[in-house]
Amino acid sequence: MTARSIVWLRNDLRITDNPALSAAAGRGGQVLALYIHEQSHGVRPIGGATRWWLHHSLVALGTELGARGITLAVHEGNSQSVIEGLADQSGADAVFWNRRYAPGERTVDEEIKASLRERGLLVESFGANVLVEPWTIATGQGRPYSVYAPFWKALKAREVERPRGRPEARRAIEPTEVDADYTAPRWAAKLGSHWQIGEAAAHQALARFLDEKLEDYPPGRDIPASDATSRLSPHLRFGEISARQIWHAAMAMAHAEPERAGFIDKFLSELAWRDFNYHQLYHRHDISSTSMQGKYEAMQWRQAADDLAAWQRGQTGLPIVDAGMREMWETGFMQNRVRMLTASLLTKNLLIDWRDGEQWFWDCLVDADVANNAGNWQWIAGSGLDASPYFRIFNPVTQGEKFDPDGSYVRRWVPELARMPDKWIHRPAEAPPDVLSAAGVMIGRDYPAPVVDLRASRARALDAAAAL
């Protein structure tokens, strides 16, 4: 009897280093690849920008799989119903997938695994999407790390599994159902001019980063106007490239060119933050809805719909914050330091619940995943493990003058300030009238006054944290 295997793809939209795909192909017989736009209890619906990215990534993957004789079927609905229905229709005798780590997702997967096994199918899951499995790294007391530095040290001492190769071509099962009707929001179409999507593009981005950008990374990653970062995050989000592929490519370079090892260590320590966040996701109940430090559940957040809307639209009157919010709206991406600045303004100066900001980023960022988005928001808000100390409140004027000294980032994304001189571009409301008129800016007409007084709101945030 011919083997018939289903590969359930989720956050692993790649051909190489895909153990579930390799396991299916390795059995011989026929292979059907499946993606489900999932409507399952416990699985968070994805945001608009990620939905757009996902669509294009699936198109790219379908083409690559098709060239290898594997059909990609895209369905929508409850995962268990879809898989069991498809298994019945196709006569599949095995189902494979790579693991995911959110508690709700794991529950869904465990239930499906048990149910399929009860029906007599072979079911196997694999580690593929983090550097090390969360349950295999622990402190001396056997607990999960809650501080990054010792986590990073422990991770470096570990062997990160080598990426697998590429499965051989197989003949496809004829799909019984074609693409589910599933579209990204209309606004997301504008993101297309900023990204190349898919596994090949992911590897090109990595190669370009390692070959051309590595030396600029440690200083440049803090400069929002520079192009010093890898921009791999949305590729990682859907697993177009795996973290361990990046790890080993960088390690190979560090070995071959020891003079670059320092830069590579810095880069990989950032990649390891992704694992740190995924491990917290695994060990915790729900990091996108619950503060990891329990006392933050008592925080008296302000209800301020107008302030939230001004922040979302990039109309806070604080130029580098507005630049970041508009960059994200236009491109689906925001430079890392600006993510911190914008999040700090919302959670500290405006004292608005981090969940409101997390949800907005969730919808706007092409790289939004629960682990990193919620983990980073909680880090800024102060509610996370190993979080930023409560007194670390970014001043968007100071930060703008430090990290965007010539205002080129602001000029790009806040064009109404393009003619402001460097000296005043980060604090236009304080500029003398003749400077403003020469730049063609009237505060309140062309660009808003700051939505909040930075000094007073800083004191308010410190008081609110102390009250906890």
Add this chain to the structure above:
DNA sequence: TTTTGAGTTGTTCGA
């Protein structure tokens, strides 16, 4: 077993 040092990303104030 106890102690000690160090810990992603900042700001303000006063010398």
Add this chain to the structure above:
DNA sequence: GTCGAACAACTCAAA
């Protein structure tokens, strides 16, 4: 202008 201290509390790991 530059520089160090203060702004907590706690975890982890090494001594």
